[in-house]
Amino acid sequence: MHTPDTDRTDTNRTDRTNRTERTDRTERTDRTDRSNRTATHAGGSGPVALPDGGTDREPPSGIRSPRDADALERLIERNPSRLGVGRAGPRPTTETLLRFRQDHGLARDAVLTMVDPALIDDLDLVTVRTLVTEKDEYLARPDLGREISEETATSLREQCRVGPQIQVIASDGLSSTAIETNLPDLLPALMDGLAAHDLDVGTPIFVEFGRVDVMDAIGEELEADCCVILIGERPGLGSADSLSAYMVYGPERGAPTAKKSVISNIHAGGLPPVEAGATIADRIAEMCEHQASGLELTEDDREFQK
Amino acid sequence: MSTPITDAEPPHRFDSIREVLAKASEEKTGDQLAGVAADSEAERVAAKRALSATTLETLREHPVVPYEDDEVTRVIQDAVREPVYDRIGDWTVADLREFLVDERTTERDIRAIRPGLTSEMIAAVTKIMSNMDLVLATSKMEVTARCNGTVGGEGTLAFRLQPNDPADDVEHIIDATREGLAYGVGDAVIGVNPVEDGVGTVTDILEATHEFIEEWGVPTQNCCLAHVTTQMEAIREGAPADLVFQSLAGTAAGNDEFGVDVDLLDTAHDLAKRRCTSSGPNVMYFETGQGAELSGDAHEGVDQLTLEARCYGLAKRYDPFLVNTVVGFIGPEYLYDGRQVIRAGLEDVFMGQLHGISMGIDACYTNHIQADQNDIENLAVLLAAAGANFFITVPMGDDVMLNYQSNSYHDAAALRQIFDLDPAPEFHEWLERMGVWRDGKLTAQAGDPTIFT
Numbered sequence: 208m209h210t211p212d213t214d215r216t217d218t219n220r221t222d223r224t225n226r227t228e229r230t231d232r233t234e235r236t237d238r239t240d241r242s243n244r245t246a247t248h249a250g251g252s253g254p255v256a257l258p259d260g261g262t263d264r265e266p267p268s269g270i271r272s273p274r275d276a277d278a279l280e281r282l283i284e285r286n287p288s289r290l291g292v293g294r295a296g297p298r299p300t301t302e303t304l305l306r307f308r309q310d311h312g313l314a315r316d317a318v319l320t321m322v323d324p325a326l327i328d329d330l331d332l333v334t335v336r337t338l339v340t341e342k343d344e345y346l347a348r349p350d351l352g353r354e355i356s357e358e359t360a361t362s363l364r365e366q367c368r369v370g371p372q373i374q375v376i377a378s379d380g381l382s383s384t385a386i387e388t389n390l391p392d393l394l395p396a397l398m399d400g401l402a403a404h405d406l407d408v409g410t411p412i413f414v415e416f417g418r419v420d421v422m423d424a425i426g427e428e429l430e431a432d433c434c435v436i437l438i439g440e441r442p443g444l445g446s447a448d449s450l451s452a453y454m455v456y457g458p459e460r461g462a463p464t465a466k467k468s469v470i471s472n473i474h475a476g477g478l479p480p481v482e483a484g485a486t487i488a489d490r491i492a493e494m495c496e497h498q499a500s501g502l503e504l505t506e507d508d509r510e511f512q513k
Numbered sequence: 514m515s516t517p518i519t520d521a522e523p524p525h526r527f528d529s530i531r532e533v534l535a536k537a538s539e540e541k542t543g544d545q546l547a548g549v550a551a552d553s554e555a556e557r558v559a560a561k562r563a564l565s566a567t568t569l570e571t572l573r574e575h576p577v578v579p580y581e582d583d584e585v586t587r588v589i590q591d592a593v594r595e596p597v598y599d600r601i602g603d604w605t606v607a608d609l610r611e612f613l614v615d616e617r618t619t620e621r622d623i624r625a626i627r628p629g630l631t632s633e634m635i636a637a638v639t640k641i642m643s644n645m646d647l648v649l650a651t652s653k654m655e656v657t658a659r660c661n662g663t664v665g666g667e668g669t670l671a672f673r674l675q676p677n678d679p680a681d682d683v684e685h686i687i688d689a690t691r692e693g694l695a696y697g698v699g700d701a702v703i704g705v706n707p708v709e710d711g712v713g714t715v716t717d718i719l720e721a722t723h724e725f726i727e728e729w730g731v732p733t734q735n736c737c738l739a740h741v742t743t744q745m746e747a748i749r750e751g752a753p754a755d756l757v758f759q760s761l762a763g764t765a766a767g768n769d770e771f772g773v774d775v776d777l778l779d780t781a782h783d784l785a786k787r788r789c790t791s792s793g794p795n796v797m798y799f800e801t802g803q804g805a806e807l808s809g810d811a812h813e814g815v816d817q818l819t820l821e822a823r824c825y826g827l828a829k830r831y832d833p834f835l836v837n838t839v840v841g842f843i844g845p846e847y848l849y850d851g852r853q854v855i856r857a858g859l860e861d862v863f864m865g866q867l868h869g870i871s872m873g874i875d876a877c878y879t880n881h882i883q884a885d886q887n888d889i890e891n892l893a894v895l896l897a898a899a900g901a902n903f904f905i906t907v908p909m910g911d912d913v914m915l916n917y918q919s920n921s922y923h924d925a926a927a928l929r930q931i932f933d934l935d936p937a938p939e940f941h942e943w944l945e946r947m948g949v950w951r952d953g954k955l956t957a958q959a960g961d962p963t964i965f966t
Contacts, residue, residue, distance in 0.1 A: 275963035282688045282962055287679055289909035290692045294960045297926035299909060307886070307909055311918070314880035346845040346881060347542045381881050442880045443916040 269293020269300045310444045317384035317439070317447035318346075321415070326387055330394055332377065332413040333366045335359050339416035352418035354460075360428040363412070367429055371409030373401055373491060374431035374458075378417030382439030385450040389473060389480040393437060393450070396484020404492040419453045419467070426458025433494055434458040435487060440471065448474045452487045456500035466501040468494065525559035530575040533567070534633070535816035536560035537640040539856050543804040543817045543847035550816070565641050569609065570602035572633045577815045577823075583765045584775045589632050589826035597629030609638045613650040613867075620655050627869050632763075632826035635867050636819040639860050644895070647859040651866050651899035658795040658871035660734045660755060660834045662700055662937045664902045665871050669941075670934040671903040672925045673835070673873070674699035677706050677914035681714050683721035689908050690725060691962035696922035697929070697950045700940035701835055701873065701903035702756060702798065704736040706915060715739045716752040723753035723790065729947075729965060732939035734791050734834070736798055741773060741781045748788050755791035756834055757781050758798040761827055762806050763820030768827075770809035775827075782831045795834035795871070801825070802839040803857050804847030817847065821861055825868040836870045837905065838862070841878040841889065842917055851888030854878065858892045862901045873903035877919040886910060886918060893920050897928045904928075926955050 270293040273279040283291040292303045299307070319342055327334055336359065338351040345352055355363070375397065379386055394411065401408050409431060414421055419438060426434035433456045440449045451471040455462055468490060473483040494500045527533040535549035537560035544550035551557035573593070576586045604612070612618055612626075642650070657665040664671045676689030686705055693699050703722050707714045715737045722735040734755030737744060741759040748754050759778065762768045768775075785796040801824040803817040812820060821838065828836050838861035841854040848854045858874055865872025874896055876889040893904060910921035928934065933953055935941050944950035949959045958964060 278963045278966045287913045318881045
């Protein structure tokens, strides 16, 4: 079974990792504050010159005398997996180990941090929150991330236009990094694309602690014909910035998975955000034309639902 | 002086076996999400106490999903050997726990009662056992299985080599296979999860791994973990598969979500026995994991541990070569953090072995769960001590296709060294011949994938 929801991970095999990006992300490590590091001889309180914590080096193969050095180089070069890493006894080399921890750290940060509120302000989005109150609860209770309170619904009806053709929603989902990286390019491209199709678009909303199906609740409250939610996907070890767009025609609470359409793998190394904006707009126009979404709409989605 | 605070507690009442089983479970987010968990620690302990005094007969007579409604229940109940059951029916769950941990109880004693147990009885005793109880009891049990190689023998520890690739590129898959073999990994199976569940892809992967195994004379077995029907079609068209794989659930409704039922599995098993390229006799491979039923809304109000036990009851019907739980894959709404993952991993391997199936584990985590590599290294150490039959391993612990982390090829070598365990016997001999493994350790040239080019 395949459900288009970021909390469902059991068969998510489409979010392909682009391992070539790994070296770009190593810059992040340099941002960490090293000013508090201490020297032991000065009672642990004095400053000391420590090696740079950055890791812009290429990972060494870790294999000192390979049987076939050329074959080893080719094998490392062509593979997305961490191959030819070598070893220190039966353990990984220190460099390999720390590189792994660094990639996991980036993924964890993407899951656990909130989207910068300044970015939401810049994009002029109305911000609301689901029934979730904090990240731990978000992870443990997907049901709460799909619903909004009555007060939130009332406030949405006051702040947003009711009865639009298209309601656009963005949400942090499982990766704040995905939103921060992609939304500034994706949202304007999507709005332009929808305008080009002469579609009537409501007030864009940002939802904190949202799951995919929160678009059903919001769409129902705002009486939209069609909803799209741009949401951060569960980060992979090498790619924390992948975002997906889920869409439904005729949003209502409890709308089945089969009614949802999806465009996934939106990030610089996959479907670039500007391009994605146009692709999503085209798909929404198609949904409006046929007054259908998900299984009812395309063969692609039929494959996706399997 | 201490005050007996238990006297001040209000009495807890439980209305059904299903309820007492659910509430006796250690804390898990999946049971909370399903609304079946204990409301407090006091209630949890009260449920454990009530369960410990329950007889095996009561558990036999009250399966968590009715016999008439569910074919998994029927498979489990119909497999019970009645004279053996008659001997232990009046034991309480506490009696069973104390039997399992008793120093006089041997592997043979456990084997003698095994045919009288149902999955519910095994789930029940698990719920009143501590982590060390589970390790101790698991360490007594030896379940061997044979395909081309043999897993589960005393003093051995096997590993699945999982060379997944996000593009199903067979060259990449063989590269990752070379790397794993260079660390002594691959005796349990060279098992590939395909991205595309199609006969063409499955055939390509089976052919590539089969040819490599033949070329290097590796005493192991290949498997492509597509849906069982896809594998069956590929095999009927001549694809070389040593094992047939399928994911299982603990209810008929859960299996329906996976697109299988007992009839289909029977057919697959029959086909595997006739058409697999391996020598057997054990030719099936199953994966399971706590929470799978709830994620498909097929849990029938039953807790996830009990449903997991029922998966093993179903698996047993097919004399599998390998069964493993994929313990941290499903997400924090089922197993929240490292603590819950470790507990579930110990429970699952214990329950599998007590069922008498060849049990291993994919000790793993996704990036949205509160766990990291240290947690699964801990779990691997505990389960190597317990005597699990095998672990899943991927290059540097990073599966770039399924996007999660598991144990690494390095972990395999380290676990064998720490616990002085050998690879599976046929594979062990081959590794020494290839110059990868000697005197219980990796050789100087080990770790170099170009040995196999």
